[in-house]
Amino acid sequence: MKIYCKQIGPQSILCFFILLMSATLSAQEGRLVTSFNGEWLFAKDSIGLKKSIWTKVNIPHSWNKEDVTDDTPGYYRGVGWYKKNITIHPGLKGKKIFLYFEGANQETEVYVNGKKAGRHVGGYTRFCLQIDPFLNFQDGTKNEVLVKVDNKFNEDIPPLSADFTFFGGIYRDVYVVTANPVHFSFNRAANGVFLSTPVVSAKTASVHIRSQLINQSSSWRKLIITNLIKDHKGAVIAKKSIQVRLKAGAEEEYNQQIDAIVNPQLWSPENPYLYTVITQIVDAKTKRVLDLVSNPLGFRWFKFDAASGFYLNGKPYKLIGASRHQDFKAMANALPNAYHVNDIKLLKKMGANFLRVAHYPQDPAVLESCDRLGILTSVEIPIVNAITESEAFYQHCKDMQVEMIRQNYNHPSVILWAYMNEVLLRLKFTDDKPRQQIYFDHITRLAEQLDSLTRKEDPSRYTMISNHGDFKRYKQTRLIEIPMVVGWNLYQGWYSGNIKGFADFLDQHHKEFPEKPVMVTEYGADADPRIHSLTPERFDKSMEYSLDFHEYYLKTIQERPFVAAGMIWNLSDFNSESREETMPHINNKGLLTLDRQPKDLYRFYQSRLLKTPYVKISNWLLRGGLADSTVSRTNTQALKGISDDTEISQLSNTQTSKKPSRVTHNSAALSQDLNSHTSTQPLEVFSNADDVSLFLNGEFLKGAKTPSNRFIWQVPFKNGLNTVEALIKVGGKEYRDVATINFTCIPRVFAKGPVFDQLHVLLGAKRIYIDEDEKAVWLPDQVYQPGGWGHIGGEIFKMKGNARQSYGTDRNIIGTDRDPIYQTQNIGIKKYKLDVPDGDYNLVLHFAELISADVKEALAYNLDNSSQSEKVEERIFDVFINDVPVLQRFSPKEKYGALTAGSEEFKLTITNGKGIEITFKVIKGQPVLNALQLIKN
Structure with a gap:
C-alpha cells in the first residue's frame, strides 16, 4: 500500500514510499514524515518530574489556556513535561531519524530512552534533533521520548518583556522524519535547499539554487543533484542536473543556476503565481532517489525608495495591511494549521496586501498561505522593549535571526527581515546617564x-527595525540609520499626544532622513466591540473613536508617497496578560475579535481597500437611547402600579453578579404605545460606492454624511426591531446589505415618554456598553430633571496621578466579566432620582471601590503616563430609598474588597406617584455609585 508523506515546513512536500504488506520496508524514495502530535502525556511540575501527575494531551498544546485570563495576576511560567512512547520498525535500522518541532516555548530539552538528544533555545523558530543513536530498533520495543519545555523568564533569551503573553508548551506540530543516510541537511531546521532569483523581468528570469547535502554513510557517494521547475499546472519548464562526489561524514553546498526562463508569470498580490522547484538527490549508480524536497518559487522584483515608497515589479505599490499575533480565544497559541490559514484569508478578504509577522516567526502555515494568496510580508525576531547586555543574549539573538531566515528563505511573499521592535521603550539606568x-x-x-x-x-x-515614537532617542542611537528600512510604531492621539502629531512625525522623519525608506509598522486604538459612544473621546475604548482614529491615519499614510506602508496594529485582538482595561488581559486594537469576528474597523478597511463593489451596515445591532419626543398614552393602565402598598419591600440585600431577567410585556396596546416613539442615533454604512441609499423599515432616508467611505445617517429608530437596508448601484447592478437592529427606547420624562420597561445606567460615563449576554444596553448617566431620571450632585471619577486623559479606571475589576459597568462611577453623589410611574420594580445598585493601595505599573506604551496610584480614602456612607434605610455604614471596599464588583438588589413597590429617590448620606469620605439597573415587573 502507498503511504503519502505529510508536508513539513514551509517548503517541503515530501515523496511517497512503499510499505510492503509483509511489513518489511522496501527501498525508499526520499524521506518519510509522520505526525507525532497525538497521545502525549503532560505534567506541569515546578518541583520535580517524579512528583508529577500526568494527563493526556494532544499537540499543539499550551498549559496557559486558562490562567492568563483569570483575575489572579501573573500566569504559570515554568517547566512542563511531555512524554510519549514510539516503536520503531526493525527495517528502519540504518535510517536517520529526526524529531522535528515547529515550535515550543521557550527552552526545550529532548530525552530519548533517558539520554539527552539535544536542546533548543527560543520559542518561535523551528528545530530538528537526530534521535536514531538513542533508539532501540528491536521489534516491538517501546522507546520513551521525554520533552522538557520551560517558559520561565530568562534574561538571556528574548523577548524579555512585551505586550503579549509568553504561552508555554509544545504549541506547534511535531513530526518524526525518517531519511536515508545521504540527504539534504537539516541544519537550523531548514530543508537544505535555498532559492534566489538574480534576474527577473517581464521577459526573462533566472533561478539560483543552493543545495546543502550531508553524507552520514560510511563511504564516498557518487550523486546526481537534479532540479526541476514546474509551472502552476505541473508542466516541467526547466531541468538541470550536476554530478558530485561526497565523502563519508561530509556536509557540502552545491550551486546551480537555471537561466533564460522566458516570459515568466510574475508573482504579485493580484496574481500570486507560484512555480515549484523539485530538488532531488539521486544515487549515480543505482539511479535511486535518496532525498527530495519541493519549494515554492515566485518571480518578482521589488525596491524601497525613500522619496516615492515601495515598488513591485517596477510599479509603485502602496503596502496596506496588519500585524498578527498567533493566539485564539480559549486556545492560547496552540492552534491547528487551519486557524492560521483562516487568518490570512481574512486579511486577504479585507483587501490588504501586506502582513507584518510580529513579533516573532510564526507557524509555517502562515507564510505558505501568504505565498499562495498573495500577501507580502515582513518577519522578525522577538527583541522587544529592551536587551540584556550579555554575550549569551547576543548569541541567542543571532541564532534566532539565522534560523528565521534559513527556515523561511524560499517564500516569495517575504520582502523584509526585521530584528528589533521598540527596543528603547523600557529604558534602563535612568538615574545613571553615563x-x-x-x-x-x-x-x-x-x-x-x-x-x-x-x-x-x-x-x-x-532589513528593518521598528521604533516607537521617541524620534530623538532613536536618532541618537543610530537605529534609524542602521537598517535599510525604518519602521515607526506611532500612536499619537492614543497613547500620547494629539492625533495631528502623526502627520507631523512622518514629515519630520522625511525632512531629517530624506534618504531613508520609511514604513508605519504599527498604528491603532483600542476598540472594545461592546462599547460605543455618541461623543467619542480618547481612551473611552469605543468603536467610534477607533474608527475616527483609523480614518485619519489611513488618509495621512495614503497622502504621503514617501510612506511605503501602513501596518494596522492588529489583525485581531490578542492576549496580553498584564493588561487590564475594559476587557482584562486582552489588547483590543484588533480589526477582528479574539475569536475572529469582524468589527466595524474591518468593514471600514474593506470599504477602502476592496476593488469589487462593497456595502456593509455597522454591526452595532443591539442599541438603546433616549426617546426623541412624547405621545399621549393609550394605555394608562400599563403605567399604573397594581398594588396600593406604599412601603418598600426589601427582599434582598446581598452581593450579586446577575441582574433580574427582563420582563416582556405582551399587551398589544402596550406594544403599540412603545412603538410610537423613536430615538435618533447615527448609523454607519461602509461602502466603496459613490452613493448609498438607506431604507429604514421600508422608508427611504436622506441626509447621509460621507467621511471617507463611511456613510452616516441620523436614524429615528423605533422601539423594538428595525429593518435597515443599504443599497448601492455599480455598473448597472445592485448590491445590498440588510440588518435587523433591536432598539430599546428609554423615556426622558416618564409621564410623556414610551412605556417604561427597563433602565441600565453607567454613572460617570459617556459611553454605551452593550451586554450581549444579558441583552441589555447600558446608557450613560445624566443630570436629573424633574419627571425624568438622573443623578444629583457628585462628579465623574478620574484617576489622579495620570498625565494622560483618564476615562474611569483601566484596572481589572475582580469578580465580573462586565468590567465597563464598574470602571466608572459618580464620586460624591448626593441623590439619584427616578420619577417612574407606580408599579413593582427590581432595583440593582452596582458598586466597586476603584482606589486601591496596590500600585500598578503603568503600561510602558502609555508614553506620558506614570505608575498608577492614588491616596486610599476610607469611605463609609448610608443609602436610603424613599427615606427607608437600606444600606447602613456601607463601604464597598470593606464588603467586596478593592477593585471588586458588588451589587445590591432591592424589590420595590411604588405607589401614589412617589417615584424612587435614592439618598446617599456621608459618614466618612465620599459616597460612590458605579451603575444602576431598574427593571419594571
Whole structure:
C-alpha cells in the first residue's frame, strides 16, 4: 500500500514510499514524515518530574489556556513535561531519524530512552534533533521520548518583556522524519535547499539554487543533484542536473543556476503565481532517489525608495495591511494549521496586501498561505522593549535571526527581515546617564551585528527595525540609520499626544532622513466591540473613536508617497496578560475579535481597500437611547402600579453578579404605545460606492454624511426591531446589505415618554456598553430633571496621578466579566432620582471601590503616563430609598474588597406617584455609585 508523506515546513512536500504488506520496508524514495502530535502525556511540575501527575494531551498544546485570563495576576511560567512512547520498525535500522518541532516555548530539552538528544533555545523558530543513536530498533520495543519545555523568564533569551503573553508548551506540530543516510541537511531546521532569483523581468528570469547535502554513510557517494521547475499546472519548464562526489561524514553546498526562463508569470498580490522547484538527490549508480524536497518559487522584483515608497515589479505599490499575533480565544497559541490559514484569508478578504509577522516567526502555515494568496510580508525576531547586555543574549539573538531566515528563505511573499521592535521603550539606568549611554552603545552594536548578519545571509531582501515614537532617542542611537528600512510604531492621539502629531512625525522623519525608506509598522486604538459612544473621546475604548482614529491615519499614510506602508496594529485582538482595561488581559486594537469576528474597523478597511463593489451596515445591532419626543398614552393602565402598598419591600440585600431577567410585556396596546416613539442615533454604512441609499423599515432616508467611505445617517429608530437596508448601484447592478437592529427606547420624562420597561445606567460615563449576554444596553448617566431620571450632585471619577486623559479606571475589576459597568462611577453623589410611574420594580445598585493601595505599573506604551496610584480614602456612607434605610455604614471596599464588583438588589413597590429617590448620606469620605439597573415587573 502507498503511504503519502505529510508536508513539513514551509517548503517541503515530501515523496511517497512503499510499505510492503509483509511489513518489511522496501527501498525508499526520499524521506518519510509522520505526525507525532497525538497521545502525549503532560505534567506541569515546578518541583520535580517524579512528583508529577500526568494527563493526556494532544499537540499543539499550551498549559496557559486558562490562567492568563483569570483575575489572579501573573500566569504559570515554568517547566512542563511531555512524554510519549514510539516503536520503531526493525527495517528502519540504518535510517536517520529526526524529531522535528515547529515550535515550543521557550527552552526545550529532548530525552530519548533517558539520554539527552539535544536542546533548543527560543520559542518561535523551528528545530530538528537526530534521535536514531538513542533508539532501540528491536521489534516491538517501546522507546520513551521525554520533552522538557520551560517558559520561565530568562534574561538571556528574548523577548524579555512585551505586550503579549509568553504561552508555554509544545504549541506547534511535531513530526518524526525518517531519511536515508545521504540527504539534504537539516541544519537550523531548514530543508537544505535555498532559492534566489538574480534576474527577473517581464521577459526573462533566472533561478539560483543552493543545495546543502550531508553524507552520514560510511563511504564516498557518487550523486546526481537534479532540479526541476514546474509551472502552476505541473508542466516541467526547466531541468538541470550536476554530478558530485561526497565523502563519508561530509556536509557540502552545491550551486546551480537555471537561466533564460522566458516570459515568466510574475508573482504579485493580484496574481500570486507560484512555480515549484523539485530538488532531488539521486544515487549515480543505482539511479535511486535518496532525498527530495519541493519549494515554492515566485518571480518578482521589488525596491524601497525613500522619496516615492515601495515598488513591485517596477510599479509603485502602496503596502496596506496588519500585524498578527498567533493566539485564539480559549486556545492560547496552540492552534491547528487551519486557524492560521483562516487568518490570512481574512486579511486577504479585507483587501490588504501586506502582513507584518510580529513579533516573532510564526507557524509555517502562515507564510505558505501568504505565498499562495498573495500577501507580502515582513518577519522578525522577538527583541522587544529592551536587551540584556550579555554575550549569551547576543548569541541567542543571532541564532534566532539565522534560523528565521534559513527556515523561511524560499517564500516569495517575504520582502523584509526585521530584528528589533521598540527596543528603547523600557529604558534602563535612568538615574545613571553615563551607564545608560553604555547600554545604548550595546544596543547599537547588537543592531549593527544583526543587520550585517542578515545582509550576509540574504542579500536579496531588505532589513528593518521598528521604533516607537521617541524620534530623538532613536536618532541618537543610530537605529534609524542602521537598517535599510525604518519602521515607526506611532500612536499619537492614543497613547500620547494629539492625533495631528502623526502627520507631523512622518514629515519630520522625511525632512531629517530624506534618504531613508520609511514604513508605519504599527498604528491603532483600542476598540472594545461592546462599547460605543455618541461623543467619542480618547481612551473611552469605543468603536467610534477607533474608527475616527483609523480614518485619519489611513488618509495621512495614503497622502504621503514617501510612506511605503501602513501596518494596522492588529489583525485581531490578542492576549496580553498584564493588561487590564475594559476587557482584562486582552489588547483590543484588533480589526477582528479574539475569536475572529469582524468589527466595524474591518468593514471600514474593506470599504477602502476592496476593488469589487462593497456595502456593509455597522454591526452595532443591539442599541438603546433616549426617546426623541412624547405621545399621549393609550394605555394608562400599563403605567399604573397594581398594588396600593406604599412601603418598600426589601427582599434582598446581598452581593450579586446577575441582574433580574427582563420582563416582556405582551399587551398589544402596550406594544403599540412603545412603538410610537423613536430615538435618533447615527448609523454607519461602509461602502466603496459613490452613493448609498438607506431604507429604514421600508422608508427611504436622506441626509447621509460621507467621511471617507463611511456613510452616516441620523436614524429615528423605533422601539423594538428595525429593518435597515443599504443599497448601492455599480455598473448597472445592485448590491445590498440588510440588518435587523433591536432598539430599546428609554423615556426622558416618564409621564410623556414610551412605556417604561427597563433602565441600565453607567454613572460617570459617556459611553454605551452593550451586554450581549444579558441583552441589555447600558446608557450613560445624566443630570436629573424633574419627571425624568438622573443623578444629583457628585462628579465623574478620574484617576489622579495620570498625565494622560483618564476615562474611569483601566484596572481589572475582580469578580465580573462586565468590567465597563464598574470602571466608572459618580464620586460624591448626593441623590439619584427616578420619577417612574407606580408599579413593582427590581432595583440593582452596582458598586466597586476603584482606589486601591496596590500600585500598578503603568503600561510602558502609555508614553506620558506614570505608575498608577492614588491616596486610599476610607469611605463609609448610608443609602436610603424613599427615606427607608437600606444600606447602613456601607463601604464597598470593606464588603467586596478593592477593585471588586458588588451589587445590591432591592424589590420595590411604588405607589401614589412617589417615584424612587435614592439618598446617599456621608459618614466618612465620599459616597460612590458605579451603575444602576431598574427593571419594571
